[in-house]
Every structure is written in C-alpha cells, then in structure tokens.
Amino acid sequence: MNPQAAQHYLRTRVLTATPEQLQLMLYDGALRFGQQARIAIQAKNYALSYNLIMRVEGIITEMNGSMKRDVAPELCGKLSALYNYAYRKLIEANIHHKVDALDEAMQVLKYQRETWVLLMNELTRQKAQAAAARLDIPAPHAAMEASISMHG
Numbered sequence: 001m002n003p004q005a006a007q008h009y010l011r012t013r014v015l016t017a018t019p020e021q022l023q024l025m026l027y028d029g030a031l032r033f034g035q036q037a038r039i040a041i042q043a044k045n046y047a048l049s050y051n052l053i054m055r056v057e058g059i060i061t062e063m064n065g066s067m068k069r070d071v072a073p074e075l076c077g078k079l080s081a082l083y084n085y086a087y088r089k090l091i092e093a094n095i096h097h098k099v100d101a102l103d104e105a106m107q108v109l110k111y112q113r114e115t116w117v118l119l120m121n122e123l124t125r126q127k128a129q130a131a132a133a134r135l136d137i138p139a140p141h142a143a144m145e146a147s148i149s150m151h152g
Helices: 003-016 019-042 046-065 073-096 099-135 142-151
Strands: none
Touching: 019 046, 019 099, 046 073, 046 099, 073 099
16 A cells, blocks of 8 residues: 555544544554564664654553543543553653563553453443344344354
8 A cells, every 4th residue: 555545544544433443543553653662672773762652652641631530530540640650661761772661661551452442342332232222122142242253
C-alpha cells in the first residue's frame, strides 16, 4: 500500500472509530512505538529511540489527560498512577538508554491493553443483551458466543 493510501485509510479508521476503539488504537500505537524504540536502543540509535519514546510519552499523556475523573474518580486515580509509573520508566529509558526500563513501561501498557480488550468484549456482550431484550429474542450466552468465535 502506498504511503498516501495508508494515511487515508488510517484517517478514515480514526474518524469512524468509537471512543473505545480509539483507546485501543492508542494502546496499540504506544506498544508499536515502544517496540521500535527497544530495537533502536539495542542498535544504539539513540536519536531514533528518543523520538519513539517521546511518541509513547505523548500517547500516555493523552490517555492520562482524557480520563473522565468526575465519572469514576477512584478508578481514574489508580489508572493515572499506572500511567505515571510507565511515564517515569520511559523517561529513565530515554535518559539512560535502558531497555529494562522501557520493558517495564511496555508491560504496564500491555496489561492495560489486555484489560481494555476484556472491557470492550464485556461492553459488546452487554449491548447485545440489551438489543436482544428490546427485540424480544434470547440473549447471547457463552456457548453460543464460543461456537460463533470458533467458526468466525
């Protein structure tokens, strides 16, 4: 795919994504840039690793700043603490070119991404149950979902 087409595809994907999908895209981007930064540090390409880590830091800053603290202040406080920890590890990785510090930050983001996917799946299940109730049809259950996922 040529760069212009890829840019158009990404723009369309972002503009049509749900807030939940946008959050997942942020996690995916941070993890991708983190992996690229790891390779750059190992190759001693510190200018590139600096730029890539700065991109991860920017994503974390965006996620930290966009939380709805008025909706769930305790949860947001805990999540903010995790983001701040990862951010500090990224700074350490950037200053000292430490792969282990970068890996720690990436582990936090990987865990958060996995948790986010679980939450998205649960939200989808709840929406399906609500739609089924409105249509007066049986709600999906675990066995049905397992058979669908095995075939799809």
